[in-house]
Amino acid sequence: MQKLLSDLELGHDARIIKVNGSGAVRRRMIDMGIVPGMEIRMVRYAPLGDPIEIKLKGCHLSLRKEEAETVLVEEIGGAVNEAK
């Protein structure tokens, strides 16, 4: 099921389909490995609800929800048990 990265639920895995947006934000995402084909996992929300933390290739990244809205992902598998 395709959805925006910002809507991905906690502990769920997804594959990146497309990175929309433009300019510095998109460029930074590309430099950090947020490109089509990469698999990511939603790790947590910050205590105030924004930004979010994702895991990509064993590395932890944070981005704001408004930035995550520019990334289209496809969910893979079910929820994985994230140890809390």
Add this chain to the structure above:
Amino acid sequence: MKPNKLNIALAGNPNSGKTTLFNALTGARQHVGNYPGVTVEKKEGRLRYKDFDINIIDLPGTYGLTAYSPDELVARNVLIEEDLDLVVNVVDASNLERNLYLTMQLKELEIPMILVANMADYAEANGVYIDYELLAKLLGFPVIRVVATKGEGIEELLDTVIKGEVKVNLQKAVRYSMEIEEAIIRIEKHLNPSLEDGAATDERTLPFAQYPSRWLAIKLLEYDKEAWKKVEATPYTYELLKQAETEQTYFKNNLGDDLENLIAEGRYAYIRGATQEAVKVTETNKISTTEKIDNILLHRFFGLPIFLFIMWSLFQLTFALGNPMVEWLEDIVAESSVAVGNALPPGLLNSLLADGIIGGVGGVLVFLPVILLLFLGIAILEASGYMSRAAFLMDKIMHKVGLHGKSFVPMLIGFGCSIPAIMATRTLENPKDRLVTMLVTPLMSCGAKLPVYTLLIAAFFPNEIAGNILFSIYLIGIILALVMAKLFRTWLVPGESEPFVMELPVYRTPKVKSVLIQMWERAFLYLRKAGTIILAFSIVIWALFTFPMVDVNGMEYANPSEQMENSYAGRLGKTIEPVLAPIGFDWKTGVALVAGFAAKEIVVSTMGTLYSMSDTDSLLEGEEKQVKSFAQMTREQSGFTPLTAYVLMLFTLIYVPCMATIAVIKNETNSWRWPAFTIGYTVTLAWIISFVAYRGGLLLGLGI
């Protein structure tokens, strides 16, 4: 290659351990400066190895080489413009795929390169195994296993560096899809018409000799702003740029995505190809230590309280350890001032040295222990990896006022002292965010303003509300800082805010050497300022208070109070009295405020002198008897009311930061424009807020 002399650059992502390697290679033989025109730190170091003199440039840590951030642009310009023999690209071995993206961009610059797979021990412990030989063969340059913290692999690296056998291997360049490759060739032909069959002479070649033509072609297709600007400014490039635009439109319309994305995907595809062959990853499902720590430190409920506790501890430690040292230094300064005063015959030189220079510069230098400890704390927080977590926790609030989560920590440090706070804004990548953070940080009430508050509160307010009064001053400072940040970010330096896309690096135990080097670098920059700008300010302020020494008849004044009244500073105070009258201050307060530019705590001692107090030193130490007499004197002589006292506290909170802060802002922004602006806006704001408070207070009948 020059015989026995090598010039190399270190490039790599932040958190790749690049600085650790740089420190391991050069030790203390480092030089820190700034790149011309920008406030990006330029670090260079020297190393002697087997008859070779090696100069190492430590480039800013970056994820890419685009034109979007000053750090990346600086790194890129060094790579293109400096005469480099080699680039050493440091990558995090456990994070190869992502780190190699920068490597691909370095590779396109066609400079001989060595890849350092750093922190290999950590990678291996986490199930990542690299076939170094195979990876080197696939990428076309040497790959060396290094553990910089333990010194493993450094000798092999240096041997490879001095052997001079590393060459650019164009056969192994990143290959893109056929469509992109064809587009690159079409652009290259415009750049270098001699590539065309039977083409013209070399005179038609465009003057971009310092850039590899394939690199420039790719940059134009990616619509890289800097490259585009440079080409646009060159004659006879109309056709070329038109071609590039045609390609961009074609790809967008026919291949579903724009070229910038497609080229990036091409690089990642190339990386994936290489790493799939040469890197074996044993998936471990165990939760890493970093994840365990983050489950606590970034916890939904406990994350923020823990963060605040860490910040609180930083302050407690800094001041608990620092204050005794500050007091000790204050004694030394006072003693040497007296010693110099006694050693020299009375006169101008004596007064200049004892009061002006030792008193002025010394008064700023005594804070060095506190500043060093704060720098040490910041360096540890940065090196451990917690700093980006702090930004993660606070970003929502900071983003609301147009800033970045990383702005929070410098602003918080502003409660201690504005100097390390302003220097701590170096962690901000976006120059606009950084500037605004610097401009509003002085509104966070610093430690030196506290004596002013405590004295005025003790003198004018009953004990029961003293705490609330003090708290309200701090709170007003925070609110003003946030409001001004929002205003500045909206009107003064509008523009896209810094993306928050960033790495939450693996937690590491900070290395003593790295932390101390960083602390020392910052402290050294501060000390150098103390010797120049602060010295100059001290002399000017001393002169304002010292001259003229005699009245119109050539007679000396009866007492210090009268002398001060007739000095230039005193006259200045009287000149500005009409401006201060609407907010309830007389000329004496004006003089005290002028003196406060040297350091805020001087406001109180100057008032003491003006009101002919006997012992102003004990006043600063807050001795009860003196505080009482201070209140009495002020009441009797100035008609101060609690309202006036409160307004004076407000004014002290907001108006001009001290001269040391101004000097640091000048240093960090590389111009006098922003320190001047800071003085202008803070004085205006102080007056407006004081006016509102004073007049409002009078209306409410508080001015009794």
